[in-house]
Amino acid sequence: MRNALFRRILSSLATLALTGLAAATLLRVAPGFDVEASELDGRTSAETLRQMRAARAGEQDILSFYGRYLQGALRGDLGKSRSYEVPVMGLIRERLPVTLRLIALGLAGAWTLALLFALANVAWPGLNTGLNLLTAGMLSVPAGLVALLILIGQGPVALGLAIALFPKLFSYSRGLFQQNAGAGYALAARARGLSAGRYLGRYVVWPAGPALLAILGLSVNAAFGGAILLETICDLPGVGQLALQAALARDLPLLVGMTLFVGALTVSANAVTDLASLYLVRSRSGQ
Amino acid sequence: MKRLAAGLLIALALAMVAGQFLVPARYDQQFRESTDALPGGDHPLGTDELGRDRAARLLAGARVSLLLAPAASVLAIALAAMLGLSAGWFGGWWDRVVTTLIDLMISVPIFLVLITARAVLPLNVSPISSVMITFLLLGLLGWAGSARVIRGACQTHLNSDYILRALASGSSRTRILLVHLLPNLWPVLRTQFILAVPGFILDEANLSLLGLGVAEPLPSLGSLLKELTHLPSSANWVGLAAPALLLAITVGAFEFLLPPKEGAS
């Protein structure tokens, strides 16, 4: 177990470093990397344009840039944002609470609803049609509309995130539960006259544990993806909004810093859920 | 219920094929004297802000998206199944490679790939080929989440009693894979597929921000769904909501038609 833990941490770190490099390379090769909107300004002279372009020369070689960047990152310095001209670390620190709160509330809401509805569906299969239609409807509405309606109704933005995450979590956990409920040993237990609560808990939910854990890590990631969209539309000053702006503004230090930071969060979330599900599986097979 | 769902899908397929006969207007014809028209008369769903018939656009958009999104989903899920299954099955270093790849795909801002993809595409590609390329890219890049889920499910099953029993009774590995594992993974694959279809359709709409959405004058379900955000200030809510309704019906019909499980052991 300890060995597995150690290996997992090492590979997570390697993944993280790769992620940052991939983001930096992608931004570097994306068109418009070193063009400023002021190049369209009819007043700007050729000499000024030349000097503006020369100022960006330090970011041209991506490998040496990334090497320097990682050295700084190890010291806790994520560089200075080009578009905001302030340290990236400060920007993230300032905006992180907004996003963490949004993601936490959205995830909690989505998971609670998803598990409750999935269980209800297994307990009362008659709900199937209604719930199918509900999820189909929720999958078919763009998040932009949900966000706009929340803005107009001045509702909580986290509700939008919960709505966006719910259908996937629900479909997935319902599938797992239904599969478990249909398994031979579960049916046999039911036939033995086990109480509904114990039957659901022991034969439907409990065996789904590892698979649910696997998707828990993923849902953290999906929540961050949703936060980008919702924060942008609802103008919530979180890190999600910042990530999109960094890419659109071709802000290399900010984007790499954001990717490393968000990558660290998601890679560790995935690693933790992986290890937890590994532990669950092993402890059970050891029974 | 299944019959109803099948009936709806067949009706939809017929409508898409026979679109020209149902709605006489072309999807790109601009009736400039009647822009933003309400439903009725010549235009059953009204017209959009350029005076184009919403019904014609809905049928054309549905044709584009409902053919391409499932295709992209099949591609993505196939990739996911191949990687997730092999990672779970072989384990070891291959598992670590796949896990790293998945984490990388999830954490890296993929839309930078899409921006770059637009940049290397020639400018004079027809709208239909550009939207096909978009869905192809979505399919090629959208497998990571599903792969992770499939890998997780695969591991769970490999450790479960029935596989262990099958192994103990001396079944060959191929037999275990084909007879025991795959059928049990079916519900996961099915769910991932059904979720991916509307996901890709909406993704395509959001890509218009990066210039990779469908090109004028071709409509797609995604670009039509995006107009839903005008709902609060528009009088034509029927015309605006119709694409969402169509998509919901299609997704719902898939839910009923694809059996949730197959040969549970």
Add this chain to the structure above:
Amino acid sequence: MKFLILLMAGTLLAADPVILKMCLRSEPKTFHPLKADEEASETVRFLTAGTLLKINRKTQLREPSLAAKWKTADGGKTVKFELREGLQFSDGTPFTAEDVVYTFQQVAAIRSGFTDSLRQGEATPVATVTGKHEVTVRFAELTPGWERLIDGLGMMSAKSPLGEKAVMGAFMVADHKPGQYIALGRNPHYWVRDAQGKALPKVDQIRLDITANRDLEVLRFKRGEVHMINKVEPDIYQALATQMPEAVRNAGVSFESEQLWFNQAGKAPIPAYKLEWFRSPVFRRAVSESIRRADLAKIAMKGLAVPGVGPVSPGNTVWFNQKLTADVYAPTVALEKLRKAGFQKKSDGLYDAGGHRVEFSIVTNAGNKTRERLAAMIQADLGEIGIRVNVVTLDFPSLLERITRGFNYEACLLGFTNVDQDPNGQMNVWLSSGATHAWSPNQAKPETAWEAEIDKLMKAQARTVVLAKRKEMFDRVQAIVHEQAPFLYLVHKNVLTAVHPSVRNSLVTVLFPHVFSNAEQIELQGLGTYRTAR
């Protein structure tokens, strides 16, 4: 206990600060007055910087500001400014003639679009102290319209430890959260008083929220959480006009335009036969005459624009060439001209003399609904004469790269905003050697006779003082551009703004800034009590 009561009374008595709220579309790139080149930075500069003189945005006349008066000499090359006495920067540092000299030295040292507009070749104006409160500014060459440049030149302090943060305007930057907001507090040392002798500005703070989301901005405007919108998009204006008719203001035709141009750059990586079409004035004019401009204005711009005429909008009454009119829709005439030039209309489309099908792509920036509508309408119009148009939307940096670096595009649809009212402000657009001579920039020598003529006229008008003479020359430039159509002007937008009914004294002007050119005079009334009826 007594302390607590005192404390409570104190909080009750202290009036809430009066905060005027607006939105910026993007993060200002800088707060440095000489580096401000884009709209967000220019907004902050306008509200914080003090200048020697001001152009009244309503009357378009010059008004004294930090300089009480001035006199020109040497045929207009030298200006002698007499400064007001006893003025201070926002941190209390006295404002002196040395500060003016310092500011002009900074102009020479700093490179930006703004300082380039004061540069002639590589030379910048030189200021010298010629009296206790007197500064003489000497331009390297004659600079007609110099007043409008001085109007943008925010005075900097030579001595203040705060550097460029010490300002002479009504407001100063008090707080800034990158990507979120900028709070401008009142400048305690601001020198202008109102008619009753009371200190200005009237509001305590201007809060500029940074948001690119225009739907959200208008939603907050309707709730009274945003007080003014400087530029309202046509769609939003139309909706707002029915919901809050008392709040929308249409100031008439702006100086801005939306335009389409073909890539004529020799090094463009596009097929040679296409480059040949694009370089043919017959082709460009035929395309221009096959576009229904009236429809563009009516449908794409919701009727809140006029058909495009030329480089100068009819809204710019000083410089507009009255003899020009927007191209009339005449597809048969256009086709006839094309036929004479060797093009051939077949049943499936238009072909050139070499048998190539006439097809090109129009690039524009993604996410701009107005431009996407314009492009889709042009696509439909040109389809009628057999030209196949592909509309390609790109994210802005990708678009910039194509039109400024690789020249890998065929036609581009963009709007030029913030257009200077004086032709000198567009020098680099019209000179064939200019970097922003969009259709074929940085020419070593003019590639065509008409570009050579424009070069000559533009240079000549810059050396002329008499306005009527300059106008005559620039009229000719406008006529050439209309005739040769390097830019196809599509529409001139209206200046659309929104001012909440709780705002008093706002001056709505065609010139930028459209709603707050008199920011120090603006008041808020019925704060917090005003509710829209709907």
